[in-house]
Amino acid sequence: MDERSDTELLLASRADPATFVELYRRHAEDLLRYFARRTLDPEAAAELTAETFAEAFASRRNYRDTGVNGVAWVYGIARHQLSRFYRTGTIEAKARGSLGMNVRDLPAEDYERIEELVDLAPIREALVEALATLGSEQRDALQLRVIDELSYTDVASRLGCAEAAARQRVSRGLRRIAIVLQERGLSLATEVE
Amino acid sequence: MMDTEFAFLTELERDLAEAARVEKRRLTATAKPRRASHRRAWLGAAASFLTIAFVIGFLAQGGGFGSSSQSAGGSFSTVGSAVGDGGGDTQSNRRVNGTPAAAPPVQAWLGQSGGASYAVGQTNNQDSTTSTSGQPDLSKIIRDGAIAVTIADGSFSDQVKRVVAIAGANDGSVLSSTTAGGDSGTFTLRIPADNFDKALLQLRELGTVDASEVHGQDVTAEYIDAKAHLKIYLSRRTVLYDLMAQATTIGSTLTVQNQLEQVQLKIDQITGQLRYLDNQVAESTIKVDIHEPDAAVAGATDDIRNPSLGRAFERAVQGFMNILAAVLIGFGYLIPLLVIAGVIYLVVMAVRRRSRRTADDG
Numbered sequence: 414m415d416e417r418s419d420t421e422l423l424l425a426s427r428a429d430p431a432t433f434v435e436l437y438r439r440h441a442e443d444l445l446r447y448f449a450r451r452t453l454d455p456e457a458a459a460e461l462t463a464e465t466f467a468e469a470f471a472s473r474r475n476y477r478d479t480g481v482n483g484v485a486w487v488y489g490i491a492r493h494q495l496s497r498f499y500r501t502g503t504i505e506a507k508a509r510g511s512l513g514m515n516v517r518d519l520p521a522e523d524y525e526r527i528e529e530l531v532d533l534a535p536i537r538e539a540l541v542e543a544l545a546t547l548g549s550e551q552r553d554a555l556q557l558r559v560i561d562e563l564s565y566t567d568v569a570s571r572l573g574c575a576e577a578a579a580r581q582r583v584s585r586g587l588r589r590i591a592i593v594l595q596e597r598g599l600s601l602a603t604e605v606e
Numbered sequence: 607m608m609d610t611e612f613a614f615l616t617e618l619e620r621d622l623a624e625a626a627r628v629e630k631r632r633l634t635a636t637a638k639p640r641r642a643s644h645r646r647a648w649l650g651a652a653a654s655f656l657t658i659a660f661v662i663g664f665l666a667q668g669g670g671f672g673s674s675s676q677s678a679g680g681s682f683s684t685v686g687s688a689v690g691d692g693g694g695d696t697q698s699n700r701r702v703n704g705t706p707a708a709a710p711p712v713q714a715w716l717g718q719s720g721g722a723s724y725a726v727g728q729t730n731n732q733d734s735t736t737s738t739s740g741q742p743d744l745s746k747i748i749r750d751g752a753i754a755v756t757i758a759d760g761s762f763s764d765q766v767k768r769v770v771a772i773a774g775a776n777d778g779s780v781l782s783s784t785t786a787g788g789d790s791g792t793f794t795l796r797i798p799a800d801n802f803d804k805a806l807l808q809l810r811e812l813g814t815v816d817a818s819e820v821h822g823q824d825v826t827a828e829y830i831d832a833k834a835h836l837k838i839y840l841s842r843r844t845v846l847y848d849l850m851a852q853a854t855t856i857g858s859t860l861t862v863q864n865q866l867e868q869v870q871l872k873i874d875q876i877t878g879q880l881r882y883l884d885n886q887v888a889e890s891t892i893k894v895d896i897h898e899p900d901a902a903v904a905g906a907t908d909d910i911r912n913p914s915l916g917r918a919f920e921r922a923v924q925g926f927m928n929i930l931a932a933v934l935i936g937f938g939y940l941i942p943l944l945v946i947a948g949v950i951y952l953v954v955m956a957v958r959r960r961s962r963r964t965a966d967d968g
Binding site: 426428429430431433434437438441442445459462463466467470475477479509512513514515517519520522523526527 | 608610611612613614615617618619621622623624625626627628629630633959962963
């Protein structure tokens with residue numbers, strides 16, 4: 414167990430890039446949760462987590478120790494990524510591309526685990542209103558999954574599509590809703606993990 | 607590996623670790639070349655800086671290195687004076703001006719090396735002149751001299767007038783003149799032999815004498831020989847005139863006439879030669895070089911004609927100092943610019959740092 418602080422790890426990673434991995438180990442799950450609660454979309458949360466860490470690694474030489482914990486710098490990058498996501502509805506893969514990292518598909522088991530990180534209860538009413546802004550396919554998939562709380566297997570059978578397609582419809586629908594809620598000033602999460 | 611239930615995060619950790627390994631290899635591979643390239647860049651920058659400083663310094667000096675290396679010696683280099691000016695330099699007559707030494711040596715002519723009976727300032731171009739022994743003085747000596755004088759700053763125009771005035775005051779004239787840059791010039795004076803020493807003394811008063819030189823060429827033997835030949839041809843012509851008067855046939859007349867023409871031609875040639883010698887003896891040539899202290903004087907070929915290790919070393923040192931001076935002058939121009947560039951660089955860096963910090967915080 415590396416006992417160095419986040420700041421020390423970031424500074425050390427300039428000369429020893431492997432040190433950055435330790436920082437990742439410490440904060441990856443928290444950042445994933447941070448994104449999941451703000452995007453409602455497991456795919457988006459996973460991609461944003463990957464892109465944030467990739468960008469932090471690529472630009473770690475720009476980090477300056479200002480007395481604040483080093484991870485705050487990483488969350489600063491996360492906020493930029495998130496605001497870009499809200500603004501454009503897309504997630505860049507520029508940093509991962511520059512490091513030669515693949516854009517990986519989210520494994521099915523992770524999908525549901527990430528969903529569990531998101532507590533949708535407080536926004537259920539807002540969700541119903543936001544559902545009206547979606548297309549019929551996404552709205553049906555979301556209604557079955559989020560409102561009726563069916564499994565993806567059941568959602569797929571109800572919609573008459575493959576499970577992966579059902580998951581994608583839910584994912585896209587959630588992403589859209591997250592953006593709509595953000596635009597209406599409804600905060601999806603108030604705390605930074 | 608991190609302890610997580612998310613397979614995605616484990617894969618992402620693997621990807622980041624691989625990126626870190628690649629980065630580490632790249633850092634290791636580029637560390638040395640980067641140091642070397644940094645060193646090369648610094649060396650290049652230093653060389654460029656010096657070159658720029660040199661160019662600026664060179665241009666700031668007006669595209670030249672001044673004239674100190676050339677002005678002192680002038681065309682006449684470091685000859686002592688052979689002129690009897692009452693001073694102590696009359697013993698010295700080292701010559702470096704490229705012209706073969708005249709015979710007899712000037713010292714002999716000046717009566718200081720023994721064997722000659724002519725006195726300084728004596729007129730030598732008159733057959734009728736009598737020496738102290740009472741014998742007719744038939745000596746024919748052509749004298750010429752050269753003098754290089756450093757004159758006071760800004761006095762070139764006045765000194766040119768003085769040179770012309772000296773020539774006129776001694777019944778001579780300025781045969782030719784060359785000036786350069788308004789601060790140096792070379793003049794060729796023709797001065798009656800009687801006034802040669804006087805004129806030279808006056809020229810020495812123009813300023814500080816860098817070098818002076820007097821040549822004496824004894825043409826007495828040549829003159830006497832020509833005179834003798836002339837006498838013979840004149841006698842022969844008299845005989846031929848008599849024969850012409852006695853000739854009774856066309857053939858003999860033509861023969862005598864041909865011989866007479868040849869004799870007359872010889873007489874004319876010898877007469878011309880004698881007249882030339884008389885003129886040369888009667889008038890001396892003085893080459894005068896005057897220059898202000900910092901004037902550039904063309905005379906570098908002297909060193910090529912008369913190579914000297916000592917002079918070469920002097921010039922090498924002087925060249926080194928000139929280059930150094932040019933670089934220093936260039937520094938004077940560049941340093942303020944570098945200070946300004948440094949301030950701009952620091953401001954830009956501060957602004958960039960602040961904007962980066964703001965971005966990180968925002």
